[in-house]
Amino acid sequence: KPSLRYLTKTLVKTALECPRKLVYATNPTLYPRNHELVADPLSQYLSREGERFGEYCKRLFPHGVEMGSSILDNRGPESVASLEGLLSQTHNALVEGGLPHEHQQETNQRVTLFEGAIRHGSFYVRPDILDKIVYKSGKENRIELRVIEVKSKSWDSRHSIENKMWTNKKKSIKSTYMRYIQDIAFQTLVCRLAYPDFDISSWLMMPDRAKKMNCNGDQEKPVESGFMPTAEETIRNIESSIASLLNVDELVERALANKVAHPGSEKREGFQDVVKQWAGQLNDENFGVDSLSTSIGTQCSSCEYRLENPSDNMLSGFHICWEKATGIKSEELHKNRPVVDLHGNTAKSVKTFFSEGKYTLSDLSAQDFDLSKEGVPIEDGGGAKKKTMRDFEISRYERQWYQVQSNRRKTEKDTLSHPQYIIKRKCLEQEMNQWQFPLHFIDFETIAPVIPYYSNMSPYETFAFQFSQHIMSKNDDGLLEVRHASEFLHTGRGGDSPVVAFLEALFHAIGNVPTDGGTVFQWSPHEQYVLRTMLSSPEVPGALSSREISALSAILDSGMVDLCKLAQKYYYVDGSEGSSSIKRLLKPTLNASAKLKNIYGSPTYNGLNFKNFQWHQLDDATGYAKDPYDILSGEDPEHNGANVTKGGAAAAAFSELQNNKNLDEQSRKAIENSLLRYCELDTLAMVMIVQAWQGFLNDE
Numbered sequence: 086k087p088s089l090r091y092l093t094k095t096l097v098k099t100a101l102e103c104p105r106k107l108v109y110a111t112n113p114t115l116y117p118r119n120h121e122l123v124a125d126p127l128s129q130y131l132s133r134e135g136e137r138f139g140e141y142c143k144r145l146f147p148h149g150v151e152m153g154s155s156i157l158d159n160r161g162p163e164s165v166a167s168l169e170g171l172l173s174q175t176h177n178a179l180v181e182g183g184l185p186h187e188h189q190q191e192t193n194q195r196v197t198l199f200e201g202a203i204r205h206g207s208f209y210v211r212p213d214i215l216d217k218i219v220y221k222s223g224k225e226n227r228i229e230l231r232v233i234e235v236k237s238k239s240w241d242s243r244h245s246i247e248n249k250m251w252t253n254k255k256k257s258i259k260s261t262y263m264r265y266i267q268d269i270a271f272q273t274l275v276c277r278l279a280y281p282d283f284d285i286s287s288w289l290m291m292p293d294r295a296k297k298m299n300c301n302g303d304q305e306k307p308v309e310s311g312f313m314p315t316a317e318e319t320i321r322n323i324e325s326s327i328a329s330l331l332n333v334d335e336l337v338e339r340a341l342a343n344k345v346a347h348p349g350s351e352k353r354e355g356f357q358d359v360v361k362q363w364a365g366q367l368n369d370e371n372f373g374v375d376s377l378s379t380s381i382g383t384q385c386s387s388c389e390y391r392l393e394n395p396s397d398n399m400l401s402g403f404h405i406c407w408e409k410a411t412g413i414k415s416e417e418l419h420k421n422r423p424v425v426d427l428h429g430n431t432a433k434s435v436k437t438f439f440s441e442g443k444y445t446l447s448d449l450s451a452q453d454f455d456l457s458k459e460g461v462p463i464e465d466g467g468g469a470k471k472k473t474m475r476d477f478e479i480s481r482y483e484r485q486w487y488q489v490q491s492n493r494r495k496t497e498k499d500t501l502s503h504p505q506y507i508i509k510r511k512c513l514e515q516e517m518n519q520w521q522f523p524l525h526f527i528d529f530e531t532i533a534p535v536i537p538y539y540s541n542m543s544p545y546e547t548f549a550f551q552f553s554q555h556i557m558s559k560n561d562d563g564l565l566e567v568r569h570a571s572e573f574l575h576t577g578r579g580g581d582s583p584v585v586a587f588l589e590a591l592f593h594a595i596g597n598v599p600t601d602g603g604t605v606f607q608w609s610p611h612e613q614y615v616l617r618t619m620l621s622s623p624e625v626p627g628a629l630s631s632r633e634i635s636a637l638s639a640i641l642d643s644g645m646v647d648l649c650k651l652a653q654k655y656y657y658v659d660g661s662e663g664s665s666s667i668k669r670l671l672k673p674t675l676n677a678s679a680k681l682k683n684i685y686g687s688p689t690y691n692g693l694n695f696k697n698f699q700w701h702q703l704d705d706a707t708g709y710a711k712d713p714y715d716i717l718s719g720e721d722p723e724h725n726g727a728n729v730t731k732g733g734a735a736a737a738a739f740s741e742l743q744n745n746k747n748l749d750e751q752s753r754k755a756i757e758n759s760l761l762r763y764c765e766l767d768t769l770a771m772v773m774i775v776q777a778w779q780g781f782l783n784d785e
Contacts, residue, residue, distance in 0.1 A: 108374050203280075523557065610647055
């Protein structure tokens with residue numbers, strides 16, 4: 086007889102996204118997840134941050150007992166004996182008081198378990214923290230079992246639960262918190278079914294941005310172990326930490342009573358009915374892709390079961406769903422992209438496309454974007470619109486239409502070795518003519534740790550630990566010169582906050598722009614936001630001179646030029662898939678620009694971390710330029726696996742420098758060098774885009 090499949094809180098979350106993922110999640114060998122999505126450096130870093138906060142919260146319950154590591158895993162082999170042992174251990178601790186000797190209390194009024202196991206039928210949960218409290222009342226005792234879910238989502242105790250989690254007049258739960266409430270609601274449901282004699286209460290424990298760290302990093306010492314605090318003492322202990330413990334009973338009751346909608350549901354059904362239905366389907370003998378109904382939609386754009394190169398032994402769940410819904414074979418979908426890949430699409434527009442039988446980008450026409458056959462915006466009355474300045478910008482609809490055309494060219498030629506580009510010449514020239522030399526291209530690497538590394542910082546307080554600066558200057562003869570002018574990296578040695586040192590280095594790099602002249606560039610408003618945040622730090626006024634503060638504040642007042650915004654308005658290139666992310670634009674721009682090929686097509690680039698380097702390198706297999714970030718990834722094997730090639734990887738690398746006390750000097754130096762090289766490429770990429778625009782405008 087097949088072993089019982091359990092519906093866990095993770096599977097509930099997965100099924101709410103798409104019920105058919107229950108099949109994929111419980112058969113990972115046949116339906117693997119896309120490694121690039123699940124192993125993304127940023128996702129891995131955020132996962133580790135969640136684990137750090139989880140361990141921090143456990144230390145706030147020094148009397149708590151760990152029930153063991155995760156034993157049940159629906160995605161792999163499971164040991165029934167071990168599972169039964171864990172369930173029995175948890176039950177004994179909660180009901181019989183069967184704790185290890187050093188944790189046993191004579192009165193048995195308090196039992197706190199970490200990762201305890203609770204089962205009812207085919208429901209199975211392992212709450213982060215189970216806190217059993219016995220209240221004496223005459224001859225009978227009341228037993229409360231607090232189910233505490235630890236979440237690394239930020240909270241701000243300066244606001245109330247009603248204001249943050251409920252819509253107006255508590256009509257419904259806000260969508261930003263719904264999945265967290267549904268998560269704890271399922272655990273509460275299972276605990277109630279398993280322990281009907283207990284009063285089950287529901288709690289969320291989250292990092293509180295209104296609080297400040299009292300000492301460096303997670304060395305903050307909540308409470309010494311070795312005694313049994315009362316529930317009130319634990320609450321006071323938590324109040325003095327950077328965490329907040331929130332009772333969400335009312336929200337959980339609403340979630341359990343509410344009807345939910347999910348892809349494939351014909352009508353909204355009760356939450357409890359839905360999870361019972363999924364638990365039954367998991368154990369049905371016909372359980373498989375045909376036993377679970379679903380519907381395709383915008384949620385498919387982020388499907389982790391989408392494989393670009395599936396095989397007979399590793400299937401792409403995404404393509405199975407789409408073939409069943411549309412009849413389009415997987416091979417065709419690999420060549421002709423689905424409409425959910427359209428950049429900037431909305432649920433409404435995708436629904437309209439589906440209603441008209443349009444499932445791939447090749448099915449779309451200019452009219453689908455309110456454009457004429459020539460790609461010109463159409464008035465409501467059908468006539469050609471009178472041009473305004475805004476019409477010289479690329480609208481969202483035009484960008485989407487360019488993406489459709491680009492996809493067609495790629496499908497027809499099976500290559501984009503000579504990509505086409507679109508420049509809104511008049512407006513871009515007007516913008517560029519306002520720039521004053523020298524041009525300062527800056528990029529910050531930042532981090533917002535859930536547990537602050539430094540005193541007087543709050544959870545998720547953002548700070549920059551690194552910057553790079555390229556300068557483009559104009560010589561007396563009018564020729565442009567580019568150099569990698571400066572860089573800064575806080576290595577994490579010594580345990581001091583980088584705020585003051587970073588700002589001092591930035592001032593010395595850029596100078597006083599309003600007085601000295603020049604223009605400062607960023608890619609997206611992130612740098613401007615971070616600089617403003619760091620200048621507002623309480624440690625700045627006593628550490629920086631008034632001249633330094635004034636000069637850096639002036640950059641904010643005059644405004645940095647946001648190249649990403651200019652790219653969104655005035656530039657499109659084949660291969661960017663409609664995105665204006667610099668990492669999506671760089672490779673196709675290298676292919677489109679003769680000027681960039683001329684400048685970077687030989688080993689002549691020199692920066693602070695590269696000597697005689699060639700950035701425009703042709704891929705022998707495809708015949709067009711490689712992505713410089715891919716070149717960076719494989720360029721220097723002696724970095725011992727420390728290659729940083731994505732923004733999330735930079736934050737993860739800095740976190741490693743901060744938290745890994747066992748790093749040897751060689752590994753530490755490799756990480757530092759990799760960070761420096763990556764950040765230099767970031768500002769060089771900004772320079773390259775501007776150089777390409779200069780070439781395009783000069784009709785290269």
